[in-house]
Amino acid sequence: MSEKEIIFCKSGGCTAKLGAGVLEHILERLPKGQKDENLLVGYDSSDDAAVYKLNDYQAFVQTLDFFPPMVEDPYLFGQIAATNALSDIYAMGGDVKTALNIVCFPESMDLNILGKILQGGAEKVQEAGGSLAGGHSIADSDVKYGLSVTGIVNPKKIWKNNGAKSGDKLILTKRLGVGIICAANRVKQAPEGAMEQVIASMTTLNRTASEIARNFCIHACTDVTGFGFLGHLHEMMDGRLSSVIYADQVPVFDGAMECAEEFLLTAAGQKNRNHLEGYVKFEDISFGMEEVLYDPQTSGGLLFAVPKAQADDLCEKLQIAGLPAAIVGEVTEQKKSEIFVIDYKKK
Known part of the structure; x- marks a missing residue:
């Protein structure tokens, strides 16, 4: 695929993320609301995904990730974006269950390109053992794609990012x-x-x-x-x-x-x-x-x-x-x- 077919962004992939310092400045000012004891992991811990307890044996893991392309091939871009979004579930020790597509796409661009992006993403969701359950799209000046993913984890076996111990x-x-x-x-x-x-x-x-x-x-x-x-x-x-x-x-x-x-x-x-x-x-x-x-x-x-x-x-x-x-x-x-x-x- 040529660069004209996918707009080759200057900050594709995870390089497009806002800086950590900017996020900390914003998140610390958000209203927390009343604490829900079943919300085991939220944004206050800088963790990879949210975890909500359903019962003593099950909790669901929620994550969301999307970004502009960093490769010219739309199929590969779809695979990479999906693999990246699915990763947060695995980082929490969970299993992927469902995923929703998130798409920003120019209406003037060839829809076959969008089809290849979605194909790449769908195949990775299948490889993860999950089900693609829908999604949402908006018209935009640039291409962006990713997933909202839900997984399942045992609430007693969650891997948080801040549980390390001296000597590990x-x-x-x-x-x-x-x-x-x-x-x-x-x-x-x-x-x-x-x-x-x-x-x-x-x-x-x-x-x-x-x-x-x-x-x-x-x-x-x-x-x-x-x-x-x-x-x-x-x-x-x-x-x-x-x-x-x-x-x-x-x-x-x-x-x-x-x-x-x-x-x-x-x-x-x-x-x-x-x-x-x-x-x-x-x-x-x-x-x-x-x-x-x-x-x-x-x-x-x-x-x-x-x-x-x-x-x-x-x-x-x-x-x-x-x-x-x-x-x-x-x-x-x-x-x-x-x-x-x-x-x-x-x-």
Whole structure:
């Protein structure tokens, strides 16, 4: 498909998200209303999805995600947007049940393009084991697509993003560098084969990683998306813990650090850096690796906080399933620096 067929947005995918600082400023001022004891997880915790308790054994998980395209192929865009939206259910430890399409589309554009977007999304909902139950569309000047998704989880087995404990190991299930590679591809400077690797990752459901992890004691989980690895790790630390990240152990797409060194970056990545400057300390880490850690991910992997005794076993089982999972750091008691990034081999 040509760029004329899909408007190639400057901030497609999760790079289109509002900055974390802006959201915090707005959300803290919203009226809370009377507390509902059955609302187990709401927006006040910066978690991946809302969770509402139905009974002692069931709660439903609700999430919503949509964005402009970051690839030219409308079918692939539909797959990526749907995979990304479905991920929040898996990040809470839940199973996908239903999904609704959210569509913004120019009336002057070929409707066959919209059909391919919706086809890609519908196939991913089916792969997730869910049912596409409808949706809503509006006429807009640009293309945007995503899903509202409902899942089911045991209320006693919810994975919140802020339950990590000192001593936990941190496991990441997908490689980083999506935003950087997409930015390089936009100006036709992405390394050969890099975009294909990124697309394969963005269209891989986090279902397998989530299902494997349910056999372990997961203290906290989040999916790594628009706020970058460090932004989502910052939320996981919850203002009460610190962490050490082993930069040389973090899985990264081939060529991503080299592209970053050439300043093939995203504006969203710089927003992430500005927001997190006071929380992160780097020790002898290259500029390219710093940018990878700040880089906004579209349909990124899951980040688990798991007891040290279980970390190697979980990581091995994720790898056997074909995922590029790695132990990328550990959680510590609160220290002066919330996030300390080092090379494991030099520690």
